[in-house]
Amino acid sequence: MSNANSILKEHNLKSTESRLTILAIFKKNMHALSYNDIESLLTVKLDRVTVYRTLKSFEENGLIHQIYDGSAQVKYALCHTGSCSSDQHKDSHAHFRCDKCDKTFCLSDVITPMADLPEGYQSKSQSVFIQGICKVCNHYKN
Ligand SMILES: [Zn+2]
Ligand SMILES: [Zn+2]
Ligand SMILES: [Zn+2]
Numbered sequence: 001m002s003n004a005n006s007i008l009k010e011h012n013l014k015s016t017e018s019r020l021t022i023l024a025i026f027k028k029n030m031h032a033l034s035y036n037d038i039e040s041l042l043t044v045k046l047d048r049v050t051v052y053r054t055l056k057s058f059e060e061n062g063l064i065h066q067i068y069d070g071s072a073q074v075k076y077a078l079c080h081t082g083s084c085s086s087d088q089h090k091d092s093h094a095h096f097r098c099d100k101c102d103k104t105f106c107l108s109d110v111i112t113p114m115a116d117l118p119e120g121y122q123s124k125s126q127s128v129f130i131q132g133i134c135k136v137c138n139h140y141k142n
Helices: 004-010 017-028 035-041 048-060
Strands: 064-067 075-078 093-098 104-111 129-132
Touching: 004 017, 017 035, 017 048, 017 075, 035 048, 048 064, 048 075, 075 104
Parallel strands: 093 129
Antiparallel strands: 064 075, 093 104
């Protein structure tokens, strides 16, 4: 797996302490993270504005995508390797929210087919949301 510096470089982002810190948090956690989650996981002290700016630069450069899971806060997760660029996000995978641990996961391999829309409707993005019990809470071992 490529290291944090080269991931930032691939997405045309300069390596800064705040970017490296926040990228490390995303890489360590398999589930989507809200601003509050990120703040509580910070290993160095970063102010609110810096965290927001860092998230914005990540999103604009195709490194993370937003997920609306019905909770009060928008969540973010890493984009699937190489699928997104600065001008376009192609995160057409399903998302899953666990009722038990309250975590939201990207199901990167579950690609959702584009809905057949009635004439005159133009789709910009679409998301499939699944709720249930995740594999950790299900004690699934593979
Ligand atoms: Zn993306
Ligand atoms: Zn769970
Ligand atoms: Zn996702």
